[in-house]
Each structure stands twice: as structure tokens, then as C-alpha cells.
Amino acid sequence: MDNELSALNTIFTEFYYWVTVVLMFLIHVGFCMYEVGASRYKNHLHTLMKNTILIPLVTVTFFFFGWWIYWAFPNGPWIFEGAGLILDGDYGANTLALPWDPIMAVNMQDHIMMVFWAAFLLFSWTAASIVSGAVIERIRTSAFGILAIAIGSVFWVIDASWGWHYNGWMVKMLGYHDAYASGVIHAVAGGFALGVLVVLGPRIGKFASDGTPNNIGPRNPWLVVIGLFLIYTGFWGFYAACNVPIIDVNGAAAGYGLKEGFSLYTATTIYLTPTTLSGITANFLMSLAGGLLMGYWVSKGDPFWTYSSGLAGIITASAGNDLYHPLQAMIIGAIGVFIMYKMHYWVERRFKIDDAVGAVAVHGYAGVVGLLICGFMLWGYPSSAYEGYAAINPVGMAIGAVIMFGLLGFLPGWIIALILNSVGKLRIPREAELAGLDYNLMEASKRDQDSHAAAEQ
Amino acid sequence: MATIETWATEKIAEYGAIYPMVGSEWLWLTVAVVFWLAWHFKTSAAETEEQAELASRGHNRDSYKQNVSEW
Numbered sequence: 001m002d003n004e005l006s007a008l009n010t011i012f013t014e015f016y017y018w019v020t021v022v023l024m025f026l027i028h029v030g031f032c033m034y035e036v037g038a039s040r041y042k043n044h045l046h047t048l049m050k051n052t053i054l055i056p057l058v059t060v061t062f063f064f065f066g067w068w069i070y071w072a073f074p075n076g077p078w079i080f081e082g083a084g085l086i087l088d089g090d091y092g093a094n095t096l097a098l099p100w101d102p103i104m105a106v107n108m109q110d111h112i113m114m115v116f117w118a119a120f121l122l123f124s125w126t127a128a129s130i131v132s133g134a135v136i137e138r139i140r141t142s143a144f145g146i147l148a149i150a151i152g153s154v155f156w157v158i159d160a161s162w163g164w165h166y167n168g169w170m171v172k173m174l175g176y177h178d179a180y181a182s183g184v185i186h187a188v189a190g191g192f193a194l195g196v197l198v199v200l201g202p203r204i205g206k207f208a209s210d211g212t213p214n215n216i217g218p219r220n221p222w223l224v225v226i227g228l229f230l231i232y233t234g235f236w237g238f239y240a241a242c243n244v245p246i247i248d249v250n251g252a253a254a255g256y257g258l259k260e261g262f263s264l265y266t267a268t269t270i271y272l273t274p275t276t277l278s279g280i281t282a283n284f285l286m287s288l289a290g291g292l293l294m295g296y297w298v299s300k301g302d303p304f305w306t307y308s309s310g311l312a313g314i315i316t317a318s319a320g321n322d323l324y325h326p327l328q329a330m331i332i333g334a335i336g337v338f339i340m341y342k343m344h345y346w347v348e349r350r351f352k353i354d355d356a357v358g359a360v361a362v363h364g365y366a367g368v369v370g371l372l373i374c375g376f377m378l379w380g381y382p383s384s385a386y387e388g389y390a391a392i393n394p395v396g397m398a399i400g401a402v403i404m405f406g407l408l409g410f411l412p413g414w415i416i417a418l419i420l421n422s423v424g425k426l427r428i429p430r431e432a433e434l435a436g437l438d439y440n441l442m443e444a445s446k447r448d449q450d451s452h453a454a455a456e457q
Numbered sequence: 458m459a460t461i462e463t464w465a466t467e468k469i470a471e472y473g474a475i476y477p478m479v480g481s482e483w484l485w486l487t488v489a490v491v492f493w494l495a496w497h498f499k500t501s502a503a504e505t506e507e508q509a510e511l512a513s514r515g516h517n518r519d520s521y522k523q524n525v526s527e528w
Binding site: 103105107109140430436438445448 | 476497507523527
């Protein structure tokens with residue numbers, strides 16, 4: 001950075017991602033409030049700690065190996081260019097994305113690496129937090145910690161490497177397009193949560209003896225409301241973080257077949273395809289609106305589902321929100337909410353799945369629907385700024401949805417949960433669940449209060 | 458100890474990593490990984506013990522209500 005213009009560009013980009021990280025922090029504040037609000041009084045503190053502890057666990061493991069995975073696997077396992085493990089080359093490629101590399105720190109030769117790492121890390125927290133809500137009130141915190149690392153620092157990162165990387169094999173071969181992560185965050189985390197829930201089982205009392213589901217909570221609707229509003233707020237940062245704020249599209253694609261002799265400085269998606277922050281802002285709001293309207297309608301004004309539906313509306317439209325018209329984003333958001341709401345209750349009744357906060361529906365089903373719709377809506381669009389990549393198409397997006405929700409979501413969640421369950425480390429004892437996970441803390445607090453009152457006499 | 462001994466030099470543009478003890482990253486990484494793994498084992502064992510004790514006390518679904526404090 002030996003001149004003001006290049007310094008301005010670099011430090012603008014650095015600051016841009018830094019702001020997205022701060023905004024995305026609010027997603028986690030929101031998830032904590034939301035989960036505590038949805039849990040019962042005797043489980044509040046345990047629920048809070050379970051979600052909180054994923055922050056350090058995913059952070060350190062994403063530093064240890066998560067970031068390396070993202071840069072190592074764009075070619076997929078024996079799918080594209082042989083074994084596919086990338087061991088060097090390119091900015092950020094995994095000779096650099098190693099926890100002992102001097103560039104993974106304060107380094108005067110680089111202003112982007114760690115703030116970009118941090119933006120991805122906040123996505124990782126979100127993926128793990130989505131799972132956290134579904135399993136409240138009966139999972140062991142230690143088991144959840146392992147599951148959080150698995151989804152937050154391994155499986156979502158693999159899917160990002162495959163389908164959310166400018167060089168990912170799914171983008172090249174399938175025409176996979178997922179600009180704001182309908183699949184790579186939401187479908188995969190929803191699928192993972194479902195896999196865990198199948199093994200974990202429902203909370204005691206969730207289903208009557210004849211199999212009829214009972215509604216549990218939310219205990220504190222105000223915490224749920226504020227939590228979801230904070231998640232909406234943080235989602236702005238999530239959207240911004242999915243963009244490259246300013247780049248010469250042609251320069252970035254040099255050597256990949258783009259025509260020489262022109263420059264286009266613009267914001268782009270992660271695939272380096274052009275978009276505008278202005279346009280995606282409208283799409284974010286319109287898909288939120290479509291989701292809220294449909295959620296209110298289909299749930300008959302239920303506040304819990306109406307707020308969740310706003311989120312599901314955004315999630316459904318996210319795959320193509322870099323290109324949709326705002327009215328398209330609105331309608332797509334509404335369609336996704338209708339389907340995910342119906343799916344939630346059908347799966348609950350049919351398979352006796354206790355998804356305490358509707359996370360599988362809001363993130364998983366809505367994410368899958370968003371990918372499928374995107375395949376039709378953006379059929380024929382280039383999936384990348386580079387020449388020679390497959391165009392976006394319905395089949396490629398459908399395969400992508402199966403990979404996200406099923407292969408990298410449900411399957412690992414189910415297998416890891418089975419292993420934990422087989423050694424008795426997945427679920428808390430029945431008696432402890434009945435007593436409440438906060439029983440000992442509450443008892444100690446009551447004892448303190450009684451001692452304090454006695455001392456005051 | 459100090460990686461940088463002066464900022465007042467034209468060589469500042471050539472500076473790379475500026476954290477202390479450059480070259481000792483493997484040592485720090487080893488300590489961090491050991492701490493991380495130890496955390497899992499220790500907290501998991503503590504959780505097992507706490508919940509086994511709680512389960513043995515035979516509380517019912519409403520027992521917690523006697524422990525609701527006023528503060």
C-alpha cells in the first residue's frame with residue numbers, strides 16, 4: 001500500500017468486513033435470547049450456557065482447522081481434478097490458512113486474511129446456533145459442543161468449499177448458485193439438526209401416549225421477539241459479508257477466459273458475479289415482508305411463527321437474492337414459508353420429531369425450497385464470472401440441495417449423534433430432565449437468599 | 458522478545474508479522490490444542506457427575522418451584 005488509492009481500497013475492504021462481523025455478532029445475541037425465551041423456567045441458564053459455549057468452541061476449532069478446510073477442498077473428493085486436495089496457490093489457499101502461518105495474525109503485509117476469517121467464523125457460529133435451538137432442554141452440553149464443532153468447523157465449511165467458493169466443484173460442474181447461503185448455511189444446519197433430533201428424541205411430555213403432539217412454550221415471548229429482531233438485524237451483516245465489496249470483475253477473472261481490455265469495479269457475490277448492495281437491500285426487505293405476511297396468514301397470527309417466518313422468507317429467497325426482482329423475492333419468501341410451516345407440522349406428527357424452535361423448518365426446509373426455486377428462476381444465468389462453468393439450472397440446484405441438506409447435513413448429524421448416544425453421552429438422564437437442568441443452580445441461589453435473609457434479621 | 462524495535466524507519470513498509478516471538482507459533486498451537494481437548498474431557502466428566510447426582514435425588518417435574526428465589 002504505497003499510494004492512497006490502493007490503501008483506501010484495501011482498508012475500505014478491511015473495514016467493510018469488520019463491520020459485518022460486528023453486525024453478525026447480533027445474530028448470536030438474538031439466538032441466545034430466542035432460545036432462553038423458548039425454554040422453560042427450570043432450564044433457562046443451561047440453555048443459555050449451551051448456546052454461549054459454542055462461541056469459543058467453534059472459534060478455536062475454526063482457527064485450528066476450519067479455515068484450512070475451506071481453502072483445501074474446492075475440488076471435492078475425487079470429483080474434479082483427481083484427489084482434489086489443494087495444498088498451495090492463490091490468496092488464502094491453504095499454505096497460508098494454517099494456524100501457525102504468520103499471515104494468520106497481525107501482519108503488515110496483509111489486511112484482509114483475518115477479517116475474512118472472522119466473517120466466515122460468524123457464519124460458523126450461526127450454523128451451530130441453528131442446531132442449538134432444536135435440541136434444547138434434553139441434550140448434554142458436552143455432546144452439543146462436539147456437534148457444534150462438527151457443523152460449525154467441519155461440515156458447513158466443506159459445503160462452502162464445494163459450493164460457496166469461486167472455484168468450487170459444485171459451481172463449476174453443477175451450476176450451483178447460493179449467493180446468500182440458503183443452502184450452504186441454512187439447509188445444511190437444518191439437515192444436521194434433523195439428523196440429531198432423530199436420535200435424540202423428543203422432550204418428555206412433548207407427545208401424548210396416543211402420539212398427539214403437545215405445544216411447549218414459549219415461556220417468554222418477549223425474549224423470543226427481541227431475539228428474532230436481533231437475528232434480523234444481524235442478518236444485514238450476514239448479507240453484506242457474503243459480498244466482495246469492491247473488485248475489478250475482469251481483473252479478478254484474468255486468466256479465466258474473460259475478455260481483456262475493460263474494467264468493471266463493483267460489488268460481487270462470493271462467485272465474483274456482479275450485484276449491488278442497493279439491490280440486495282431491497283430484496284432482503286421484500287423477502288422478509290413476504291415471509292412475515294405468509295407466516296401471519298398460515299399460522300393464524302401466531303407470534304412465534306410469524307417472526308420465524310420473516311426469517312424463513314429471507315432464507316428462501318437468499319440463494320438468488322443477488323439477481324431477483326424485489327417482487328420476486330417477496331413471492332419466493334412467501335412460498336418458502338408456506339411450505340416450511342406445513343412441513344414442520346407434518347414431520348412432527350408423522351415422525352414424532354420434537355424441533356423445539358422450528359429450526360429444521362425455518363432453516364432446513366426453507367433453505368431447500370430456496371435452492372429449488374433458484375434453479376428455475378435463474379435458469380441459464382452464468383454461475384460464475386469465469387468462462388467454462390456450468391450455467392445455473394434446476395437439476396444442478398436440486399442435486400445441490402440434496403448435498404447440502406442430506407449428505408453434509410442430515411447424515412453427519414445422525415451418525416455423530418448415534419455414536420454419542422451409543423456411549424451414553426448424548427442425552428441427559430430422564431430424572432434430571434424432569435427436575436430441570438438448572439435445579440442445582442436454583443437450589444444454591446435459594447440457599448444464598450435464605451442465608452442473606454437470616455443475616456439481615 | 459520484541460519483534461519490532463523501531464517504527465521510525467523506512468523499512469516499516471517491509472515489516473510482516475509484528476507479534477512477539479515470531480517463529481514460536483507451533484509452541485502456542487500445541488498449548489492451545491491441549492487446553493481445548495482438556496476442556497472437553499474435564500467439563501464432560503463434571504457434567505456426568507452433576508447429572509448423575511441430580512438424577513439420584515428423585516425430583517419430580519415441579520420440585521424446582523420450591524427453589525424459585527425472589528431476587
